[in-house]
Amino acid sequence: AAGVIQSPRHLIKEKRETATLKCYPIPRHDTVYWYQQGPGQDPQFLISFYEKMQSDKGSIPDRFSAQQFSDYHSELNMSSLELGDSALYFCASSRWGSQRETQYFGPGTRLLVL
Amino acid sequence: DQQVKQNSPSLSVQEGRISILNCDYTNSMFDYFLWYKKYPAEGPTFLISISSIKDKNEDGRFTVFLNKSAKHLSLHIVPSQPGDSAVYFCAASRLNDMRFGAGTRLTVKP
Numbered sequence: 612a613a614g615v616i617q618s619p620r621h622l623i624k625e626k627r628e629t630a631t632l633k634c635y636p637i638p639r640h641d642t643v644y645w646y647q648q649g650p651g652q653d654p655q656f657l658i659s660f661y662e663k664m665q666s667d668k669g670s671i672p673d674r675f676s677a678q679q680f681s682d683y684h685s686e687l688n689m690s691s692l693e694l695g696d697s698a699l700y701f702c703a704s705s706r707w708g709s710q711r712e713t714q715y716f717g718p719g720t721r722l723l724v725l
Numbered sequence: 726d727q728q729v730k731q732n733s734p735s736l737s738v739q740e741g742r743i744s745i746l747n748c749d750y751t752n753s754m755f756d757y758f759l760w761y762k763k764y765p766a767e768g769p770t771f772l773i774s775i776s777s778i779k780d781k782n783e784d785g786r787f788t789v790f791l792n793k794s795a796k797h798l799s800l801h802i803v804p805s806q807p808g809d810s811a812v813y814f815c816a817a818s819r820l821n822d823m824r825f826g827a828g829t830r831l832t833v834k835p
Contacts, residue, residue, distance in 0.1 A: 614727055646768050653761070654768040667766040699823070713734050714814075715727070716825035 613637055615704050615717035623723045624692050632687040632720045636704030642666065643685040644714060645677060646701040654701055660685055661707055692724045728752045729817050731826035738833050744802040746829050748815035751796065755817035755824075760789060760800045763812045763828070772813075773800070805833045 616635040624630050636643050642661045646654035647670075656669035660679035671677070674693075679685045683704075689696060699721050703714035730749045738744045746760075756777040761769030775782040775789045775798070782789050788801045802809055810833050815826045 648768075653771050656766060656768040659766070669766060669768070701825070703825075713827045713830075714812075714825075715827050716814075718822065718824065 615702055615715050617700075617702050617717040617720050619720060620718065621721050621723075623725065625725050626692055626694060628692050628724075630689045630692060630722060632689070632700055632702075632722070634685045634687070634702030634704070634717060636683050636685070636702075637715055640704035640706045640715070641683060642705045642707050643679055643683070644703040644705070645671075645685070645687050646703070648699040648701060648719075649695075650698070654699075657687070689722075694724050697722055697724045727827070728755075729815060729824045729826040731815060731829045733829050734827070735830045735832070738805045738831065740807055740833055740835050741804045744800075744805040744809065744831055744833065746800040746802075746813050746815070746831065748798045748800075748826050749796060750798075750817045750824075752817070752819075752824075753793075753796065754819050757818045758789070758791060758798050759816045759818070760787075761814040761816060761825075763814060769814050769825075802831075805831075807833045807835050809833050 618633045644659040645657040648654040657671040659667045663679045677687045699719045701719045703716045705714045759774040760772045763769040773787045791798045812828045812830045814828045
């Protein structure tokens with residue numbers, strides 16, 4: 612069965628650069644969630660989208676923005692990168708309605724900011 | 726591909742009884758396993774973990790069991806309390822690769 616796809620899997624950037632992370636949900640899933648997991652920390656909820664609209668907002672910095680497109684894939688745009696942005700970024704998807712709390716996580720994108 | 730599976734999307738248990746949440750994985754290379762508890766619009770919060778060299782780890786009311794031959798782990802909560810109601814994710818990792826299950830919603834009824 613198809614899973615959540617995240618690209619790239621690894622990314623190295625320098626301070627003040629920008630980065631775009633992509634997430635492709637499981638087919639027919641309409642909700643996407645983004646999480647940031649720093650070293651030795653729990654994943655922190657950043658933001659979620661349902662049907663291309665922002666549904667919940669967590670601890671997403673103002674330097675970050677995200678959107679969900681008509682094909683339901685989502686992109687997390689990160690600008691003015693800081694060293695502290697180095698983390699594992701997970702995307703998860705679900706289908707609104709029954710079992711909406713069932714979230715299928717992608718493998719993550721590991722971002723390293725130098 | 727789902728390398729970590731939680732086949733029960735929901736579980737309902739009476740307060741004071743045992744809650745058993747199950748998780749299966751396919752990749753025998755995973756060597757560290759974790760359980761997370763999650764509330765809506767929050768990230769998963771670490772609960773308990775187990776290394777592949779062990780078959781049991783206990784922390785208060787929470788015990789995780791690992792059966793490597795069956796590629797199966799379970800989380801036991803005893804006694805269950807209403808405050809335990811949440812979505813529980815299992816995760817398996819090796820080096821920098823971590824994979825999550827899809828979660829099981831636990832409801833503990835008073």
